[in-house]
Amino acid sequence: MLEARGLGKSSGRTSALTGVSLEIAEGEIVAITGPSGAGKSTLLHCLAGVVRPESGEVVLDGRRIDTLPEAELTALRRESFGVVFQFGELVPELTAAENVALPLLFNRHGRQEAMTVAAEWLARLEVSDCADQRIGELSGGQRQRVAVARALVTGPRVVFADEPTGALDTLGGEQVMSALLGAARSSHTAVVLVTHDNRVAAYADREIALRDGAVLAGVDR
Amino acid sequence: MEHPKHGYELKKEHDHRLAGAKPLAYGQVYATLQRLERDGLAEVAETQQEGGPERTLYAITDGGRAELERWLNTVEPSAPYVASPLFARVAVAGKAADGYLVRQREAHLARMRELTAEKTSGTPAQVLAADYALQHLDADLRWIETALARMKEDSNA
Numbered sequence: 001m002l003e004a005r006g007l008g009k010s011s012g013r014t015s016a017l018t019g020v021s022l023e024i025a026e027g028e029i030v031a032i033t034g035p036s037g038a039g040k041s042t043l044l045h046c047l048a049g050v051v052r053p054e055s056g057e058v059v060l061d062g063r064r065i066d067t068l069p070e071a072e073l074t075a076l077r078r079e080s081f082g083v084v085f086q087f088g089e090l091v092p093e094l095t096a097a098e099n100v101a102l103p104l105l106f107n108r109h110g111r112q113e114a115m116t117v118a119a120e121w122l123a124r125l126e127v128s129d130c131a132d133q134r135i136g137e138l139s140g141g142q143r144q145r146v147a148v149a150r151a152l153v154t155g156p157r158v159v160f161a162d163e164p165t166g167a168l169d170t171l172g173g174e175q176v177m178s179a180l181l182g183a184a185r186s187s188h189t190a191v192v193l194v195t196h197d198n199r200v201a202a203y204a205d206r207e208i209a210l211r212d213g214a215v216l217a218g219v220d221r
Numbered sequence: 222m223e224h225p226k227h228g229y230e231l232k233k234e235h236d237h238r239l240a241g242a243k244p245l246a247y248g249q250v251y252a253t254l255q256r257l258e259r260d261g262l263a264e265v266a267e268t269q270q271e272g273g274p275e276r277t278l279y280a281i282t283d284g285g286r287a288e289l290e291r292w293l294n295t296v297e298p299s300a301p302y303v304a305s306p307l308f309a310r311v312a313v314a315g316k317a318a319d320g321y322l323v324r325q326r327e328a329h330l331a332r333m334r335e336l337t338a339e340k341t342s343g344t345p346a347q348v349l350a351a352d353y354a355l356q357h358l359d360a361d362l363r364w365i366e367t368a369l370a371r372m373k374e375d376s377n378a
Contacts (some may be wrong), residue, residue, distance in 0.1 A: 035370070209326075
């Protein structure tokens with residue numbers, strides 16, 4: 001479904017990639033692991049269409065996406081991808097429900113419909129109580145669940161999660177991982193999970209281990 | 222207070238509460254009960270015979286309760302020596318162990334995936350046992366990571 005062919009990236013502030021190829025199947029949960037500087041986040045950004053690779057291709061459902069014009073790429077990201085970062089990156093001026101509704105509003109859904117769907121997702125992630133609270137009033141774990149709801153609300157093909165539990169304690173992280181993967185599995189959404197934590201990686205179906213910008217031999221199958 | 226129990230009950234309770242540990246063998250249960258009785262830590266409370274074979278119910282004694290209390294509060298000595306086949310292989314093979322370490326890492330992570338999956342449907346005792354196993358495997362993995370990084374640093378130097 002999502003494929004990278006010989007991705008290379010050397011310039012800029014991010015870590016380099018040297019010819020990374022991988023394939024992610026529909027609904028698959030994959031962990032990209034490795035020490036800091038291995039290129040995990042650069043790879044994630046290339047796959048998610050945030051950064052354009054210098055060489056190689058990114059292909060979604062048979063269609064090459066890394067060469068799309070910016071406007072088309074932005075539209076594709078909104079429709080097909082969801083993202084969860086280490087620190088929710090939610091809009092602090094809005095309530096939890098409004099944050100979750102936001103991607104639907106960008107995709108030209110009516111406000112009422114967007115708020116209804118947002119409420120359903122908050123309920124699914126067991127944070128309905130937080131719907132009318134602003135982001136600053138939420139705990140770290142609640143924020144991440146709201147971020148997971150926002151990532152899944154548009155029914156994306158893939159959710160990209162970059163250290164989604166990095167700011168949480170062990171039990172809080174476990175709850176967010178269970179919520180993310182439970183929701184992703186039931187909606188058959190693929191998840192690409194970047195983490196340096198083996199215990200988080202163990203939630204995935206499969207691991208892609210990166211070292212110095214390349215896939216570690218003998219691990220990827 | 223716990224009521225007197227026979228060997229089979231004790232075995233079942235052991236296996237339930239120490240989920241993830243090796244199940245007790247029946248022979249071991251009865252041999253242990255007899256030793257505890259000899260040492261005054263347990264006593265025969267009742268012998269039942271209702272049609273089937275004779276069943277002996279054991280109860281803990283005051284001495285047994287004191288010993289249990291003492292054991293529960295004993296700090297386990299931190300291991301003075303590194304004793305692990307994983308470490309031994311690397312110590313013997315040196316830098317040549319890197320291929321082995323990558324495969325060992327993969328096996329550990331596969332086991333962690335199984336344990337993580339088991340946790341979603343496990344009893345509280347099974348979840349605690351899985352946490353314990355997961356964190357120990359994770360400690361091994363982090364050591365493997367460090368060992369691989371040191372090997373690489375040495376070969377670059």
